[in-house]
Amino acid sequence: MIDDSAPPHVRRWAIRVEFDGRHYVGWQRQKSGLSVQQLIEEAAYRVAANRPVSSITAGRTDSGVHAAGLVAHLDFPAEANITAKAVRDGINYHLKPHPIAILEAALVPPHWNARFSATWRRYCYTILNRPARPALLDGTVWxxxxxxxxxxxxxxxxxxxxxxDFSSFRAAACQARDALRTLDELSITRQDDKILIHTQARSFLHHQVRNMVGTLALVGSGQWPAERVKQALEAKDRCKAGPTAPADGLCLMDVGYPENPFDPS
Amino acid sequence: MIDDSAPPHVRRWAIRVEFDGRHYVGWQRQKSGLSVQQLIEEAAYRVAANRPVSSITAGRTDSGVHAAGLVAHLDFPAEANITAKAVRDGINYHLKPHPIAILEAALVPPHWNARFSATWRRYCYTILNRPARPALLDGTVWxxxxxxxxxxxxxxxxxxxxxxDFSSFRAAACQARDALRTLDELSITRQDDKILIHTQARSFLHHQVRNMVGTLALVGSGQWPAERVKQALEAKDRCKAGPTAPADGLCLMDVGYPENPFDPS
Known part of the structure; x- marks a missing residue:
């Protein structure tokens, strides 16, 4: 059993993050380019008077995927005796001009973990469904x-x-031990010329939302009858489901915890 | 009396346009930079087999102002015998990669005029009202x-x-003969961390919406009592009202006509 608690010399802060993912290789640090994690850790390093700050996220977003409410935690040196407002505003100051913003920060107990304490994740996928290509929403819709x-x-x-068993909707690179998941919501609504696909689950497999959306689009366009999605699911074979929808339309909306760390009460 | 009808050798098309205004000097052609009008007329020139196409808009937006439903008309050479779909898709093709899109096109009678036939304009101004700076909405909110x-x-x-008499809310550069206008709507609602200010009128003076929003923000932040806006209006003096709100938050949403030219019926 791994102990994910913060070591005694750090103070753990939960943060809620919004970012425009199109400029980054995703949340996680990678040699191939600029990541949201790297930029936030570097900004936090400045706030912590040039001492290293490490982070863990509730959801590693892929390159091009956006976030309106990603939750992560940051381990600050305990000596950095700062307020929640200073964490939020200080990191935001040092993140400029990147389109990444810390919406909220809250001190959490050492055993609280952004990833392992999370009980649900919520995503929204947006399809722009009209003849004309996107102008105002370019980069944030399919x-x-x-x-x-x-x-x-x-x-x-x-x-x-x-x-x-969501094996048919799981990326080949997915590192999860198994593909058994409970999908709590997958609801589709129209808002003017946009189609919004809201989905929530305790956790998702790698590319699961985009693979589900790519498959649903085949049904929406009449290429597949709805029943074929049931067969695709039962096949437990990635080749039997539809293609992966583009990253642009995906946004991590929110992450849930038994107790909301940002609740001021 | 000026006759604004199309000359006999042209066919007049109404278009509905969406664009991200942050990259342009505004709708109207200017020597100082790239305008939406220039880009649309150049794309239409290609669609019309390299013959000039001129345009008139229902609303000249300023630099940085966005549009979700600006209406304009284009005068094509009469020999360019094309369909509404070809006008829309052809111009959109040649506009790439600019974030400007023709949403709809419709053939209109020669006496129809995007500017003079319009009976109302509708704008939405968005304020992002939260401590953290914008990430996903950067460039489209105040x-x-x-x-x-x-x-x-x-x-x-x-x-x-x-x-x-809206003299107190009118730009010094405004070219209208008088400042007498009827404001039909100015409604303020909150949507999560956004404040939306919807406004509609037969026509607006130059900078009128942004000057009204800049003044309302003084009231919202408690610097002004609400009654001072009444006094500012009655003063008929630009110096008595609040500052001009930034262009970023403003979007031309829709333009109304006695008969909707895009109505397929």
Whole structure:
């Protein structure tokens, strides 16, 4: 059993983060380019008077994926005796001009862990469903020209809700031990020329949301009957499901915990 | 009386346009930089087999102001015998990679004029009202850290609704003959950490929306009592009202006509 608690010489801060993912290789540090993690840790280093700060996230987003409410924790040196406001505003100051913002910060107990304490993750995937290409929403939507059938998509989505082996919707690179997950929500609504796909689960497999959306789009465009999604799920074979939807449309909206660390009460 | 009808050798097309204004000097052609008008006319020139196409807009947006539904008309050579779909898709093709998109195109009678036939314009101004600076909405909102009092802002806004001399809210450079306008709507709502100010009128003076928003923000932050907006209006003096809000938060949402030219019926 790994002990994920903060060592005694650090103070652990939970942060809620918003970022425009199109400029980064994703959350996690990589040699191939600039990551959100690196930028936040470097800004926190400045706030901690040039002492290293490490971070753990509740959700490693891929390159191009956005966040409106990613939660992570930062381990600051205990001597850095600062307020929540100073953590938030100080990191935001040093993150400029990057489109990354700390929305909230809160001191949490040493055993609290952004990743392992989380009980649900919530994503929204946005399809811009109109003939004209995106202008105002460029980079934050998947553009599909052909009008999609929402009723058929929701019917197909309903096959995926509940406890299943999601092997058919899991990236080859996925490192999870098994593909058994419970999908709590997969709801599809239209808002003007946008289609919003809201989904929530305790945890998701690598690329699971984008693979589900890519498959639902096949149903929406009439290329697949809704029932074929049930067969794809039961096949437990990635080749039987649809393609991976682009990263642009995906946004990590929120992460849930037994007790909200940011709750001021 | 000026005759704004299309000459007999042209066919007039109404277009609805979406664009991200932060990259341009505004709608209108200017020597100082790239305008939306220039880019659309150049793309239309290609669609019209290299013959000039001229345009008139219902609303000249300033530099940095966005549009979700600006309406303009384009005068194509009559020999360019093309469909509405070809106008829309052709111009969009040639506009790439600019964040400007023609949402709809419709053939209109020669006497129809995007500017003079319009009976109302509708704008939305977005304030991001939270401590953290914008990340996902950077460039499309006015960021105000201090929590604003919406009730006070709405009370102040109500003084501006109706028929008034809006000299106090008019840019020095405004070319309108007089400042008498009827403001039909100025409503303020909160949506998560955003404050949306929706406003509609037959027509607006230059900078009128931004000057009203800049003044309402003084009320929202408690620097002004709501009643001072009534006094500012009655003074008919630009110096008595608040500052001009930044262009970033403003978006031209829609333009109305006695008959919707894009109505397929």
């Amino acid at each position: 553009h599909i020209r052909q009008s999609l059938d929402l009723d058929a998509m929701q019917q197909a989505a309903n096959y995926l809700i509940g406890w299943h | 960021h105000i850290r201090q929590s604003l009092d919406l009730d006070a802002m709405q009370q102040a806004a109500n003084y501006l609704i109706g028929w008034h």
